[in-house]
C-alpha cells in the first residue's frame with residue numbers, strides 16, 4: 001500500500017491507504033465509491049461514470065484534486 005490509494009482483490013477485499021485520511025473528505029469518498037463500484041463494474045465505462053455521478057455529483061473535481069495531490073498515487077484497477 002505504498003504506491004496506491006486503494007486496491008481491490010479478486011477475493012473481494014478492499015484495502016485503502018491510510019494517507020487518504022489526510023485528504024479532503026470528498027476526495028476520500030471519491031476513492032471509496034470508486035473502488036466499491038468496481039465490485040459490480042470492472043471498468044470505467046458509461047455505467048460506472050453515471051453511478052459515480054449519482055453518488056458524488058461532480059466527481060471529476062475530486063478526481064482532479066486527487067491527481068494534483070502531492071502523493072501522485074494512482075488508483076488501482078481491479079486485477
Ligand SMILES: [Zn+2]
Pocket residue numbers: 034038043044075076077078
Ligand atoms: Zn478504477
